[in-house]
Amino acid sequence: MFKLLEAIGRVTINFLEFWGSWLIISVKAIVLAFRKPIRFKHYLYQLASIGTGSLPVIAITSLFTGGVIALETYEAFHRFNAEYMIGGVVAISMARELGPVLTALLITARSGSAMAAEIGTMKVTEQIDALRMMAVNPIKYLITPRVYTSVIAVTLLTIISDIVGYIGGYIVSVVVFNINKTLYIRYTQNLAEMNDVYHGLIKAAIFGFLIATISCLYGYFTKGGAKGVGESTTKAVVVSSISILIFDYLITFILRFFDL
Template sequence: MLVGLFEAVGRKVIEFLEFWGKWFIISLKALFLAFRRPFRFKRYIYYLATIGTDSLPVIAITSFFTGGVIALETYVAFHRFNAEYMIGGVVAISMARELAPVLSALLVTARAGSAMAAEIGTMKVTEQIDALEMMAVNPIKYLITPRVYTTVIAVTVLTLISDIVGYIGGYIISIYLFDVNKTLYMRYTEILAEMDDVYHGLIKAAIFGFLIATISCLYGYSTRGGAKGVGESTTRAVVTSSIAILIFDYLITYVMRLFDL
């Protein structure tokens, strides 16, 4: 029984290392193949629209109400000390450093990451990727490289928009629901929040975008077993990407705190 347990654990460790080894290799190829001809700029524009622009409505709605919820929750505590005017700073810092990049990344994972895995997985099981190779087209450069670069850009820009919309949500709740003084609200936002908070979140967003694209594309590219395999790859891509986002969120925050960034 103990031997079987060690075998199961060893198998999982090997699978874990094998996955991240494949991820590292395909990520490097996707990054460097972007600088080889042909460049196919139209594909970059297409994916930027489908990944970024199409995700904007859901991220804007989510961010608006997230900012509103932060204002609602912090008002209860700050009202006890007559410090309601500090809500703006709390909303701005919370959205910029943590909530905007994480929420944007998770929503893009659910919406675009799953689509990447499903589309590439379908092409894999229907042998369309083999057909690309027969035509001397590098499938990683053609299918994965544009998605990686555009996802990084899209998640970064969406995070910046999420910061703004979330702050507006907090502003509306604070000013028009709780009648907080506008001047003090804005002034203490300027005092408490800094541009470093925004940069912190944007760095996270870029890394999250890279993780989403590479993990989702890897699962799609490794699909086996027909339609069932496509479904399994899509599910694993979303779950793995979401877990990676949360783990790297902690690691990035820890490193930045360690170096006082």
């Protein structure tokens, strides 16, 4: 009984300690962006690294995801002679859910792991201590640019993911199944709304923030040399991915509850 209570207490303390540290670093990263000096080159470099580097992977994934949605839904719609409505299903699915979630998970695997590994390596090799010795705030220098550019990059890449995913669904529906393209596009316009896109972009911005702050947090508190860097990188990817899926549900619930 006492061991069970001890285990529950340890888990609770670790949980509160993690999210407390996350909150402190997140607030500092946001606030420090407005303090001089503002190094725009760092922001541009991170934006190119996160955004441009992830674009091919996200485009390929989204193209086939849109195609898979069309393939899976064709049989059901074909029974009711409503194949032309597949475009609306693809558009809404990509905009509201699959676009932001897939984009965030892919960026977590590619860029989130890189953030944790890079900052973790700087931590164990005492480069972060060297920054402090030179009167450079390590959070402002290392974390702030990654947070802001991750929010922008994930949001922009989600828009591209939505478009490419719809193209994938269009190719499968019109080219493979020979669905009337005029009806396909018309029913997409009738079923899908800009509100669907806005919901997805809200998710994308929050996901980008979570990826950067969680990955940088694990990197910033890395201990134990090269082994510690590997462990921090793994934890950053796992926790970021789980957080994305949990917050995906919470954001969807809030938007539905308030009918936004």
